[in-house]
Amino acid sequence: MALVNGVLHISAELKNNLQIVDFYGSLRRRGILTYEFHKPEEFDSTFASQAARTGHAENEVQQYAIDLIKDAFDTGASDIHLMDSGLYTIIRFRCLGMLTDHTQLNAELGQRLIACIYQKLSQSADTCFSPTERQDGRIAQRNYLPPNVHSVRVHSEPIECAQAQSGVGTSMSLRLLYDATSAKGSLQERMAVLGFTPNQCDTAQFLTRRTGLTIISGPTGHGKSTFLKHVMESMTERNPEKAYFSIEDPPEYPLKGVRQVLISSNDRSTRSGAYCDAxxxxxxSDPDVLMIGEIRYVEAAVAAIDAALTGHSVWATIHANNAMGIIARLVSILATHYRNPLEQICDHNVLAGLEYQRLLPMLCPSCKIRLMDLKPEKRQQHLPEDVASRLRRVLDDRESVYVRGNGCEKCRKRGLIGQTVAAEIVATDQEMLGFLREGNIPRAHEYWIKEKGGRSYVDHAVELIKEGHVDPYLAEERLGVPLNFNQVFVSGGR
Ligand SMILES: [Zn+2]
Structure with missing residues (x-):
């Protein structure tokens, strides 16, 4: 704030600050001063020189935020997590899927950093950061970002926090959106770079040539958007005479040759309506190919089915636990709309493909250790016995299984370099859809494996372990299921 000619000028970011409210409230009651609020950027440009500051100047905090994003980029992080617990703020980076501590700040600086990221760096619906509200923003201005990061998605969440004075802390996460893997060329070439098998590449290529709905699934941060980007861009390159539209909330990547429809609502309550309007x-708009970022609402699912039924090629993502699990998820979303959702979904004109994927960290080729080269008494340190015993059950040939080494110069002492995909891609056919329509998912899965030569994402991961690209213990951690999952839980597995 700044006192100029008897008027107290206050930056709007301090509007909800209790001390400030008390301060100008008491002054006002005594009739001493008038006060005015200004937008933070307006305040900075007009009153910066007269303003009262404590500790770090506002521009220093902003520079700290910009440097933080740069540091995360330099370490190859995908996300930055800031957690304000009232006493201090912990900052962590997610690299290769794993969180590591970056630094810790005192509460005051941490809170100012969080507020600064939201209200100075981001374009967002609300101008002011409020620790008690859930807020979303996006950093897209070039001079705040390292060269290969095209934007940063910002999300803050109020958290229960006994140590904070107000009882509320903040969890803020920043997702760095890179100009995704520089893979180019045909879909097969792009998918090979991401780690898909030749068979999976062919199946996906086949799916891009037919109409109907193909749904991609997998946990957040496991490369769904990157895969979808390559599907869309390879299609626009191969077939520029078609019209491509995408509806995403918000768009993750710029997509070459695709018209990315804007969703014109920042209000959470009307957002689902705006999404479906888009x-x-x-x-x-006379589309040939439609991409729906995520099927979250019943209206979006119905629109996707209608688009497929009217002869369009539709690509979408959904949250599910495996490729066949997409069916159950769709049924639950559509349960309020159709009397029998399975009849609608499992129609040959509607459902074309199902995909599921997870990303696994890849071993550093320079420092990985061959399991067989370890003395038996040492093996337990690198591979816990329960994982080893499950590995023995699914893999007879363990000659070229490698485990994570101690790190070297090439891998920044991590023992890991990059990530690769473990996936399953199903192209449906009449017979499979018949089983699915009856709700017999195990039978459909068995048919896919035995008759169509399908391979599950767990088997894909086991193959990567067998070839020495992935550590068995880390693979199991990231898969979220035991390595012998198919033997134990899925009928028709190996
Ligand atoms: Zn290494």
Missing amino acids: IAGAMR
Whole structure:
């Protein structure tokens, strides 16, 4: 704030600051001063020189935030987590899927950093950061970002926090959106770079050539958007005479050759309506291929099915636990709309493909250790016995299994370099859809494995372990299921 000619000028970011409210409230009651609020950037440009500051100047905090994003980029992080617990703020980076501590700040600086990231760096619906509200923003201005990061998605969440004075802390996460893997060329070439098998590449290529709905699934941060980007861009390159539309909330990547429809609502309550309006708008724009970022609402699922039924190629993502699990998820979303959702979904004109993927960290080729080269008494340190015993059950040939080494110069002492995909891709056919329509998912899965030569994402991971690209223990951690999952839980598995 700044006192100029008897008027107290206050930056709007301090509007909800209790001390400030008390301060100007008491002054006002005594009739001493008038006060004015200004937008933070307006305040900075007009009153910066007269303003009262404590500790770090505002521009220093902003520079700290910009440097933090740069540091994360330099270490190859995908996310930055800031957690304000009232007493201090912990900052962690997610690299290769794993969180590591970066630094810790005192509470005051941490809170100012969080507020600064939201209200100075981000474009967001609300101008002011509020620790008690859930807020979303996006950093897209070039001079705040390292060269290969095209934007940063910002999300803050109020958290229960006994140590904070107000009882509320903040969890803020920043997702760095890179100009995704520089893979180019045909879909097969791009997918090979991401780690898909030749068979999976062919199946996906086949799916891009037919109409109907193909759904991609997997946990957040496991490369769904990157895969979808390559599907769309390779299609626009191969077939530029078609019209491509995408509806995403918000868009993760710029997609070459794709019209990315804007969703015009920042209000959470009307957002689902705006999302569905955008799909309807794209449908009226004479599209050939439609990409729906995520099927979250029943209206979006219905629109996707209608688009497929009317002869369009539709690509979408959904949250599910495996490729066949997509069916169950769709049924639960559509349960309020159709009397029998399975009839609608499992139609040959509707459901074309199902995909599921997870990303696994890859071993550093320079320092990985061959399991067989370890003395038996040492093996337990690198591979816990329960994982080793499950590995023996699914893999007879363990000659070229490698485990994580102690790190070297080449891998920044991590023992790991990059990530690769473990996936399953199903192209449906009449017979499989018949089993699915009856709700017999195990039978459909068995048919896919035995008759169609399908391979599950767990088997894909086991193959990567067998070839020495992935550590068995880390693979199991990241898969979220035991390595012998198919033997134990899925009928028709190996
Ligand atoms: Zn190494």
